[in-house]
Amino acid sequence: MKYFTPPQLSLRFLPIWQRHFLVWKKLAIPNMLGNLADPIFYMLGFGYGIGSLMPHIGGVSYLSFLSAGSLCYSTMNSASFETLYSGFSRMHVQKTWEAIMNTPLTLDDILLSELFWGATKSLLSGVAILIVIWGLGLEHDWALSLWAIPVAFLIGLTFSAMGLVMNAISPGYEFFMYYFTLVITPMVLLGGVFFPTERMPATFQFVAACLPLTHALQLVRPLIMGHIPHDMGRHILIMLVWGASSFWLATGLTRRRLLH
Amino acid sequence: MSLISVHKLSKQYEATEVVRGLDLTIQPGECFGLLGPNGAGKTTTLKMLLGLVSPSSGDIRIGTYRIPEQARLARQTIGVMPQMDNLDPDFTVTENLRTYGRYFGLNLDQLNARIPGLLELTGLTSKADSQIPTLSGGMKRRLTLARALINDPELIVLDEPTTGLDPQARHAIWSGLRRLIQQGKTILLTTHFMEEAERLCDRLAIIDHGQLIATGTPRDLIASEVEPQVTEIYGETVTQWAEQHAGSCCDRHELSDETLYCYTHDSSSLLTILQNQTALRYLQRPSNLEDVFLKLTGRELRD
Known part of the structure; x- marks a missing residue:
């Protein structure tokens, strides 16, 4: 299987990343507002609405609990939407990738640019949500909550890589709906975005423990709640394994799709 | 090199x-x-x-x-x-x-x-x-x-x-x-x-x-692959006419739809005959690369 040799990693991807950034910059303000509005409404609506019906969770208000979930959820979505819909446009509709492949850059460089660009979008959303968290005073230790920023980038890398796998096998935009309904939604419900995983049946907990979003939450939530995450190395490692293996798979599948 | x-x-x-x-x-x-x-x-x-x-x-x-x-x-x-x-x-x-x-x-x-x-x-x-x-x-x-x-x-x-x-x-x-x-x-x-x-x-x-x-x-291909003159002949009776005359008047000919492509080295005798054929219209031109292309790749539609 010549397509599935390891991805070639090179800094050559930077001019392509710069291209994505310059396009984004043209519409930066509507982009950011669009990114932010949805998670903020969710956070405030559910946080105050459901939160008023509920006791504290682990000693904090439901709104605080949910804020960490929102951060993970929206960073995951930023990377997913970017690599699925926007990435697919660049690959299949606008043929931007094809134009780039005629230069000294390679498909592997393009994929790496998509990976890092998706993660950059996650980083931007993560920071935006964090600003809201700070604004509402939901964090318990400001300095510790800053560590959610690199975690947002890691979430971005992991979910960009997973999104690129879908992109590589997608016949069209409609296909992405499967990914959202069959992968993202269950992951959100099991992973602890809206309610603690510990309250669920053992089987669900076992499945949740395998999913990357669960580990993202186990890093971000303690950081917002003001303590150092337990078992940090394991959570980071599991996300990295998801990210690295997805990226390898995505590279192989995309090479097979475009370079045959 | x-x-x-x-x-x-x-x-x-x-x-x-x-x-x-x-x-x-x-x-x-x-x-x-x-x-x-x-x-x-x-x-x-x-x-x-x-x-x-x-x-x-x-x-x-x-x-x-x-x-x-x-x-x-x-x-x-x-x-x-x-x-x-x-x-x-x-x-x-x-x-x-x-x-x-x-x-x-x-x-x-x-x-x-x-x-x-x-x-x-x-x-x-x-x-x-x-x-x-x-x-x-x-x-x-x-x-x-x-x-x-x-x-x-x-x-x-x-x-x-x-x-x-x-x-x-x-x-x-x-x-x-x-x-x-x-x-x-x-x-x-x-x-x-x-x-x-x-x-x-x-x-x-x-x-x-x-x-x-x-x-x-381009010039060598035209010279080596096709005759220098082309007469394109069209009209309702072209098929009939082609059956009778194309063999003798053209060095090589192709009938495609309603058009007869008659390739010659010297078209003067063909033109004399055609002048008396009021039912046929014709166009005389030097052969070009398209003639070479169609001769070599055929006239059938490609998809």
Whole structure:
């Protein structure tokens, strides 16, 4: 299987990343507002609405609990939407990738640019949500909550890589709906975005423990709640394994799709 | 030394062989045309030359680079104008050129020095800050040509550069290409406009079903492959007339739909006969590359 040799990693991807950034910059303000509005409404609506019906969770208000979930959820979505819909446009509709492949850059460089660009979008959303968290005073230790920023980038890398796998096998935009309904939604419900995983049946907990979003939450939530995450190395490692293996798979599948 | 040499190049997809043992040599400074009907293997051949598709067998060399192993280095010296426009719709004309130039490792100073000349060459100076969706089809094509030249390439590869353009836009592209030929650039173009090939190319190759079927200068191909005169005869009774007279009046003839193509070395006796045939209309012309192409690749429709 010549397509599935390891991805070639090179800094050559930077001019392509710069291209994505310059396009984004043209519409930066509507982009950011669009990114932010949805998670903020969710956070405030559910946080105050459901939160008023509920006791504290682990000693904090439901709104605080949910804020960490929102951060993970929206960073995951930023990377997913970017690599699925926007990435697919660049690959299949606008043929931007094809134009780039005629230069000294390679498909592997393009994929790496998509990976890092998706993660950059996650980083931007993560920071935006964090600003809201700070604004509402939901964090318990400001300095510790800053560590959610690199975690947002890691979430971005992991979910960009997973999104690129879908992109590589997608016949069209409609296909992405499967990914959202069959992968993202269950992951959100099991992973602890809206309610603690510990309250669920053992089987669900076992499945949740395998999913990357669960580990993202186990890093971000303690950081917002003001303590150092337990078992940090394991959570980071599991996300990295998801990210690295997805990226390898995505590279192989995309090479097979475009370079045959 | 040749700039491009292709030896016994083949590409197989499962059961179908798209390119079959192709041999080509292109000299520096030459404008070389690759002609063939749809599905003949032109685009696949170009993709293999650029290292974007690996050949099933055969050797490709561009300059001193072996392809596909050193394709990345080779592409540093090649400019490509693809068949379909793939400009960045979110950028202006200048931003498109700048962004593309950065893919070649050019810095902003180099790009700012180069871009005005390219806009001038392609007649886009007044459009430097225009958005892509506001450009006409011809302007987009010209911008794609300018973009292909951003790295000052030695070799320019054009995949059907004027498909879908109106005559004015086509002539504008041709004049740009002629200036590049005068500058000594090597050009490899695919086309199915015979007029384009005849006007621009020093040499051409006609390929069909992945195989080379003829190669030479346009003039030599016309001289060697077809008779110098063509009389196109049409009218309701042409089929009948052809049965009786075509064999004796034409050196070679083809009947396609309602038209008889009569190829001759000397058409004077044919014309005398035709003058008395009031039911038939006819057109007398020298043979051209299209006659060569149709003779070699047939008149059946290709999809």
